[in-house]
Amino acid sequence: MGQLLVRESINRPTQRFPKCHCSSIVELPSGDLLAAWYAGSGEARPDVAVVSSRKPVGSDSWEPVEVISDTPGKPEGNCVLFMMPDGKLWIVFGVMHGKLEGPPGPGVRWETCDVRSKTSEDEGRTWGRTRIIRRELGMVARCKPIQLRNGEMIMGFEHKSGHSYFMISGNCGRTWIWTGPVPGVPNQHPTLIQRKDGSILALLRPSLFRSIAKSVSYDDGRTWEDAVNTELPNPGAAIDMVKLRDGRVVLAFNNSAQARNPLTLAMSEDEGETWPFMRDLVTGQGSFDYPAIIQDREGLLHVTHTNNRNTIDHIVLEPDWILGN
Numbered sequence: 104m105g106q107l108l109v110r111e112s113i114n115r116p117t118q119r120f121p122k123c124h125c126s127s128i129v130e131l132p133s134g135d136l137l138a139a140w141y142a143g144s145g146e147a148r149p150d151v152a153v154v155s156s157r158k159p160v161g162s163d164s165w166e167p168v169e170v171i172s173d174t175p176g177k178p179e180g181n182c183v184l185f186m187m188p189d190g191k192l193w194i195v196f197g198v199m200h201g202k203l204e205g206p207p208g209p210g211v212r213w214e215t216c217d218v219r220s221k222t223s224e225d226e227g228r229t230w231g232r233t234r235i236i237r238r239e240l241g242m243v244a245r246c247k248p249i250q251l252r253n254g255e256m257i258m259g260f261e262h263k264s265g266h267s268y269f270m271i272s273g274n275c276g277r278t279w280i281w282t283g284p285v286p287g288v289p290n291q292h293p294t295l296i297q298r299k300d301g302s303i304l305a306l307l308r309p310s311l312f313r314s315i316a317k318s319v320s321y322d323d324g325r326t327w328e329d330a331v332n333t334e335l336p337n338p339g340a341a342i343d344m345v346k347l348r349d350g351r352v353v354l355a356f357n358n359s360a361q362a363r364n365p366l367t368l369a370m371s372e373d374e375g376e377t378w379p380f381m382r383d384l385v386t387g388q389g390s391f392d393y394p395a396i397i398q399d400r401e402g403l404l405h406v407t408h409t410n411n412r413n414t415i416d417h418i419v420l421e422p423d424w425i426l427g428n
Contacts, residue, residue: 105427107418108421110416111418116414119143122145122412123409123412123413123414124393125141125245127185127194128417130397130405131186131226133160134161135158136157136158142168146178147212148178149178152179165417172196179196179198180199180243183258184227185258187275187276195219197244199213199215213261214240215240217238217239237270242261245261266290267292267305269293271324286328286330288309290330291310293306298374303319303323305330307330309339313336314335314336315337318331340356340392340393344375345404353370354370354378355394355395357392363390364388364389364392365384366392366394367381367382369425384418402421404421
């Protein structure tokens, strides 16, 4: 059976960044790992910034945190790192422009995010200017995009309507088209794979119910079937999945309808139809949530997640570890 190889914290709380959440991770062409998240005094606080840390190839430690974006007086939100097919590194993130206090709803916190991006040509050591991709407020990124067989990149977004949208580019991000919404049960934070038949499976964080939803597109993400609930539980927290090079699919999620623990990995051998193999990755008291998962060039899985809003943790394992007991 496979092994769990690394379990570590990327960062530590500091006076400037006492709290952190919502990580993303990417393997760079050099083999370095880069993780990014938002950090500050707390979610939706005016001092929140998007930050990153690097783990150089061959190193046993992560480098000090660096700031990617810090808008004065306004909170940065979720961020997503990914490589474009042309070799540029991208980060997509949002900034909140509305009220930061009061109950969730129109004009408050996450419903007031725009969509922004930066790109880097030196693996995230320096970043170009901020580009506004979409000025309409109320769209929040969460999960990494995937490249489709036709060469397009597709990325899902939470939308203030309660139904997910997507942005699609066929020219490495010079222009984007927007599609959606995903009809059916209310949904957000799509995580995507493309199946052998060309269809796209989206697993979705629920907006109202306590189970993961799913939807399928048969036209490269232009239209989507009604989202329906699955039997996989969800406490109202983000999920992420990755299709392995051998065709299996791994899902990282909180296997509970009430709590953001345990953090569990599930494996499917039929492209997300069933999930017969599950193993808890993180257990115990607390909140272990918002996983991001990738497979590296050596075939290993890398998972980052929030640990009680205090640290971003990083775990490395062989995929067959999920099959053990």
